[in-house]
C-alpha cells in the first residue's frame with residue numbers, strides 16, 4: 036500500500052528539516068518501515084506505515100541522525116504513524132496490530148472526539164429516531180390508499 040505519511044517520493048526527514056520550499060531528489064531513496072521487528076514490517080507495509088528516506092537519514096551512522104541509530108527519531112515517527120493510522124481506524128485496531136500505543140492520553144482523547152464527530156457528519160440520519168416515523172406519517176397523510184404500506188409494515 037501507498038505511504039499514509041507522505042505523497043511525494045522524497046526523503047521524509049529532509050523535507051521536515053528543509054521545509055516545504057526545498058528542492059529534494061526523488062532518487063537514491065530507501066524504504067523505511069516505521070513499525071518494524073518480527074511480523075510488524077509486513078503489517079506496516081500493508082497499512083502504509085512506511086516512508087522514503089535518503090541513506091543519510093535512514094541507515095548511515097550515529098552522527099547523521101539516521102533513524103536506525105536514533106531512538107528519539109524512531110519514537111517520533113512511531114507517533115506520526117499512529118496519528119496517520121487513527122485518521123481512519125480505531126485505537127483498538129492499532130493495538131491489535133502493533134500492541135504498543137505511542138500517543139499520550141490527551142491526544143488520544145482529542146482524536147476519539149474528532150472520530151465521533153466525523154461519524155456524525157458521515158451518517159447524519161442514524162441518530163434522530165423520529166425520521167422513520169415522519170416518513171410513515173407523510174405516507175398516511177398523502178391520503179391515497181394505494182400508497183399506504185401493506186398491513187404489518
Ligand SMILES: [Zn+2]
Pocket residue numbers: 046047048049050088089090091092
Ligand atoms: Zn534525508
Ligand SMILES: [Zn+2]
Pocket residue numbers: 066067068093102103
Ligand atoms: Zn529502515
